[in-house]
Amino acid sequence: MQGENYPKVYLYRRIVKAKLFIDENFAGDIDLDHIADEAFFSKFHFIRLFKNAYAKTPHQYLTFVRIERSKLLLKEGKSVAEVCYTVGFDSISSFTGLFKRLTGQTPSAYQQLQQKIKEEIKTTPLKHIPNCFAEMKGWTQNSNFEEVRS
Known part of the structure; x- marks a missing residue:
């Protein structure tokens, strides 16, 4: 058997x-x-x-891996050009077009959004924690961590 x-x-x-x-x-x-x-x-x-x-085909998987790695590098603040060549693309325009097609936004827009999220986490961290987790930890009731939600 x-x-x-x-x-x-x-x-x-x-x-x-x-x-x-x-x-x-x-x-x-x-x-x-x-x-x-x-x-x-x-x-x-x-x-x-x-x-x-x-x-996924091998090519689709390769593209997926490259785009996922590029997201991490963009979050770190690397330039779009540096990210493009670091993950294996030969052309910034083809990288940008593919990134936008797969994520719905350009690499620059993605990077700006990620930077905005980082800043929000610094100023209002509780906003980025799932409510069920915060409730389980007791952070939503009479806590020094409470934040005003808008």
């Missing part, structure tokens, strides 16, 4: 190895050939298996 599952586990491990390759090398010049080679699959077979495992 265990032998019947072995091929599926073996294939899954190879797909996970390719995903980890993307996670570690997303900023580099990697493409589908590089990623499929990591898993020892042909490109087209690899795309099917990867999509079945992660509900």
Whole structure:
């Protein structure tokens, strides 16, 4: 019975190895050939298996990883150009367009919003804590941490 599952586990491990390759090398010049080679699959077979495992094609996943990392860097205050090249994009305009398509806002607008949120957290921290958690901790009743909510 265990032998019947072995091929599926073996294939899954190879797909996970390719995903980890993307996670570690997303900023580099990697493409589908590089990623499929990591898993020892042909490109087209690899795309099917990867999509079945992660509900994204390898390229979609690579883009997802790059955009998520760019969000973190933008929150840290890095410039849009620096973020663009750090996460592996070759063009600021293509990075900006893709970022906007996937997040609904430009990298600059995202960064400004994140800076505004940081400032709000400094001035009104309770506003950014879920009410159920604050109530559980007793922070909403007769507390020195109470804030005037507008």
